[in-house]
Amino acid sequence: MYIVFEGIDGAGKATQIQLLKEWLEANGLEVETVVEPTGSDVGKLIRKILTQPNATEDTMQKTLGLLFAADRLILMDKINNAGNKVILSDRSFISSLAYQEPQDWIKEINKFACEPDLLLLIDLDVKKSVDRCSGEDEFENEEFLNNVKQNYLDLVKNYNYAIIDGNNGVNKVSSDIKKAVATLVGLCPSCIE
């Protein structure tokens, strides 16, 4: 099973993935986490480019689109061969659809990417996102993130999804996520506080 977390920068994906992992494991499920960009050489190159001033420019965004697509192919076998394991992923090709453009081309270059069984969108106010981020990456600015946030809200409808309000405290966000995931993994949603 492949569960994908998406959201603008600073939405709290990493914290929530860890909390969900602990809960699923406590309930007897086998869990593996993956992160995009990966720790591969391609992923390292991506992280370097993200800090450069031209990262949001059109040509560099297209270059990044290709690099993100190449980087995620590294995860493909792991996800396809998950078996009974639950794979929790920090981002996916849906990030590329939200952050890069044009969408039809992004779809084309990601046609081998895995579709999620469940997409969890942690939706956060852009002002909060900017406050939470270090500002080190060029994408972490208000105008850019407003556009990404709207793209996400339009995109989710194409998948099996849940929108989680990321403006709440960590524990409330975590229990909302558990409720959204429970039935899918065979656990009881009404047992969650």
Ligand code: TYD
């Ligand atoms: P990262 O520092 O990991 O951000 P976060 O912790 O918020 O996930 O950097 C990932 C950045 O790359 C983030 O700004 C989103 C962006 N990104 C894309 O633009 N396209 C993609 O396909 C992916 C996977 C990430």
